[in-house]
Amino acid sequence: MTLRLPIDDALPDLTAAMAARGMAVLQAPPGAGKTTRVPLALMAQVQGRIVMLEPRRLAARAAAERMAETLGETVGQTVGYRIRGEAKVSAATRIEVVTEGILTRMIQSDAELPGIGCLIFDEFHERSLNADLGLALALEIRAALRDDLQILVMSATLDAAPVAALMGSAPMITSEGRAFPVETRWLPRPPDASMRYEAAVAGLVVQAAEDTAEGGLLVFLPGEGEIRRVESALRGRLPDQFDIRPLFGAMEFAAQRAALAPAAAGRRKVVLATSIAETSLTIPDIRVVVDGGRARRARFDPNSGMSRLVTERVTRAEAEQRRGRAGRVATGTCYRLWTKGEEGGLQAFPPAEIEAADLTALALELALWGGGDLPFLTPPHPGTLAEARALLASLGALEQGRITAHGRRLAALPLHPRLGHMLALAGPEAAPLAALMADRDPLKAAPPDLTLRLRALADLRKFEAETPWQIARPALERIREEARRLARAVPREGAAALSPAQMAALAYPDRIGLRRKGEAPRWLLSGGKGAAMEPGTPLAGARLIVATDLDGDAREAAVRQAIAISEPELRAVHGDQIGWQDLCEWSRREGRVLARRQERFGALVLADQPWPDAPPEALARAALEGLRQIGLTFSPAARRLRARIELARAGGDAWPDCRDDALLATAEDWLLPYLGKARTEADLRSLDLHDALLSRLDWGQQAELDRLVPAHFTTPLGRKVPIDYDGDHPSIEIRLQEMFGVATHPTVGQARKPLRVTLLSPGQKPIQVTLDIPGFWRTSYADVRKDMRGQYPRHPWPEDPLEAEPTLRAKPRGT
Incomplete structure (x- = not known):
């Protein structure tokens, strides 16, 4: 007999709304059963396949397996799934559970979505960038191409009204969840600042295990690294009946299954999980939640030029989601690694990914779609989107705002466009470097040289024998597997034979650094920013580097990962962007005009020589820039003339504005011809501006000025x-x-x-x-x-001065 779930009561209203309107928004808390019940309920009334989006691979697999089990089938028959690198579907498949990037590729491959009758967006409250894009594309398709395409948005916590409005006032259906009371226990005081985070979490887990008598413990941690460290910290501290089960997205599926399976009789389990366990997944027998208070989410990282997963405090919405996991099967307890007083300082909700992440991939998808204003729930920021498009143009993916053939190749690759550009041009040989730069650093406290990481990937045993640095083996294996997958994604034929440094330069044309003068290892990057490295590191003496990862310093960033590149290597990949420029400019440091011919790549000067025959106008314009920095200096005659013009201007607007700001703003119009051979700060300070100011007046104005303001x-x-x-x-x-x-x-x-x-x-x-x-x-x-x-007795002092004649003479002596 099938267990009845809370969602079952809402299914009649939902199926009726979908039949009548073709669109709906379903609100149902975790545990209501929406993920596995709704697609099966809709199958009878949908013509064609139902494609359901899940934000995570583990949830996609688990949902497909649970639905197949309900039908008494194996996965790949009526219900299948498709995730990155793996698919279990057949001609008989009616319900296909996919991860978000898969749906985007399906839409971009054929916008009419032949054979698909319904799209379901599950866990939409997580507001991933791909889910927002997928919904916007789906609504566009329904409006323009497929008015029969059904769209359902399902969410646990999202305010449904804005989504329903975006979908043309779609019906909103609400399902009540099934939850038992959960007691919340906060810390009595903040954790000791000197205690490591993982040690504090482990201590709270031990306390929770001692305080509670039955059921499993679900511990929320931000990522794999923290999970492994807490697992290590718990060894020997828990009673014998406890089994520790890690759970994160990059694990092997068998290990994930072990974490999801019920504990054996007489045993209790401790599941150390990322936010993957907040929604979608049902973990049987969990009675206790230990919330470590941190979450990892994608944010644009200007230091790497791509989105990175950053660790932040949980929001109140996330904390409540986690707390609810303790009350799914019975009364539960939630332990929080913060005080009750700190709770008010938590943000209410996490930001939508479109507000915080890198938009380069989104800009590429929009260009592939053909542009236009898509119906986004949260529109992308115009400035951030413009920066993303500028990067795509520099990579050759866009030309005059339109996608190029190269851009189409990049859109088909499962990589950030920077790395896709590198992989597309360099071929399978670039796959290890692409996988390495797309993941976290597998070396701990090692120098920033990328070649060290490539050596570890190529031969781990030899690397360990020759170097002292600690290697995160799970991360290295994950990178290797991703490199193998990426190598299969691009053809070897036609690929350029490039060094790793040249490959990195293709991905980061704006991060190529030229060493500054001086002893300190400091570089100017081709994009105009500065970068520095600790003295004594292996790359400290390199003239040219490609900085693939930097810290957050806006003025001069510390290099976290880089690789040395020679000038011939640079010219081989970016020769078309290297050229000679004639440069006339004012040097603030030297206080004079400099005229040089420079061979430049972006902000980098690869060669520099004098420009002896610089045209006078270019020299004058550079001197004018110096004058703007120094400020105007007026001789007494020029000062009097300016004051006269300003006094005349007080009586009408026909006279030119002679205030400092206005004079400097229009200096090209009136001052350039009078700069002559002024080339230094001393020349400019001694310049008499009288004739230049007078030239701003025509002959009539000059005569009028003499009459009005002589x-x-x-x-x-x-x-x-x-x-x-x-x-x-x-x-x-x-x-x-x-x-x-x-x-x-x-x-x-x-x-x-x-x-x-x-x-x-x-x-x-x-x-x-x-x-x-x-x-x-x-x-x-x-x-x-x-x-x-x-x-002054000899000078006239008449009693009536109005009747006296003006004079400068004195009386003769003796008169």
Whole structure:
């Protein structure tokens, strides 16, 4: 008799919705049975095959096996699966469980999806990049090519409303789960900072084993490395009835089966698992969860130029998912490796992968699809997508935004486009390096030289005999298996015979480094960034390297993996991107214009020589750049002219803007012809800008400027006195006697701004500053006259200055 599951109550509503609308969103918590029950329930009403996406290979296998078992068949008959490197399907297969990349390839191979009647996206709440892309493509196909294609999205925790809206207000069906109460136990205080993470987890596992009397323990850890270390830390610390079972995606399937199988009578098991056990999989007899509080997820790593799995704290949603695994079969207990107070600091949900991961592969898939705006639940960031497309263009995968024949080859390879580009051009010989760079470093605390890793891959026994570095054997075996698979994916015919360094240069054209001058091992990378290495490492003296992995320093990154490359090797693979450039530029360090001819690859200068016949305009433009860095310097005449123009501009916009920012922004238009032979900072600082500023005015403006804002004030005697336009008011200095008879105060500009007049004594000393000459005559002049007559008796001091004649003469002696 088939065990009844919670999802069974929701199946009538779901099948009816799919029959009526062809699309639906199903919410069902882990353990409800949606993964294995729903495809079987839909099989009778779907014409053609049902293809169900699972985010993980283990879950895909397990789901197919469980459904086949329900039908009393073996996998490959009515129910089959297809994962990377393995397929169990036949002509009779009606339900095919696939991993996400497989669906993308099926769609890109034939967009009409012949023979497929329904697509099911399981565990969509994980929001993987491939699931988001797959759903967007499926909705596009249904809208444009296949209105009969049925689409079902299934999720454990996702807010279904946005997904349903994206699917054209698709029906939402909810299933209740079956869960028993779970007691949560937090740490009383944060773990000792000096204690290693794995030791803290192992201690909590031992405590959980001692506190509980029955059932298995499910321990959540971020990855294989942590699993192995906790496994080692638990040896000899658990009672004899406990069996330790690791569970992670890269394990052999037999070992995964052992972790999923029920414990033998009288035994208890401890399953050390990654997040693979959060959803999809049912692990019988688990009563206790130990949550290590960390998760590993894909994020774009600018240091490697690809997505990497990074370890982060779990989110509250993930912690709740994990906690629920303890209540699937009976009342359970969840131990958390953090305090209750720390829980509030956890993020609510993990980010969608499309928000955090490298988008290069997505950009390639979109180009292969033909572009257009696909209906993404979370659209990719335009800037990140533009960077991804620029990389694809540099690899020859895109040309003017369209996919090339080479790009189609890269899209068919199960690799990041960087590594696919390398593999496609270099052939099977590049497979070990591609597999190595796509995985984690198998050597621990070893120098960054990639050749060491390649030697370990080629002959492990010899490598261990000759070197002291510790090797992660499971990782090395995984890389070897992947290398064998990749070697079968590309033909040997037509491949270029390249060295490992040249292969790496194909994948990382922007990470080729040229050693800087000096003793320290520092390089300038072709993409413009800096890189450095610890002195004394084997690659420290290399002139040219390819840096395939760097740390996160934005200014000068530390090299984590690299390989030396010779200049002939570089020219052989990137000769078409190496060329001579004539360079005229301002050197801030030397304070002068440099004119050089340089052979360049990206930011790297492979050869450098003087450029003696650089054209004057190029030299002038470089000098202008220097002037922008130094700033404008004005002679007194240029400063007065600028102030006059600005005063005229206050009365109307027809006059040019002479403020510093505006002058520098338009300097190409007015200053270049006047730079002459200025080549150094001293030349630029001594440059007189008067004539260049005057050239900004046409003849009419120059005449109007002289009328409105004259350079000089003409005295009643006809003498020209320069007007100083610095300060709040334009100003002049003039002998008091020269202003006799002036009844109107002098002004400038359309606004008739009064001049500030400093009246001088016959001895050229200031005796009065005024903005109102007639007012001065009426008021203060009498006091000034009284004081000055005694000091300067030979000079006229008339009682009525308005009636007196202006003069600069003194009375003859004796008069």
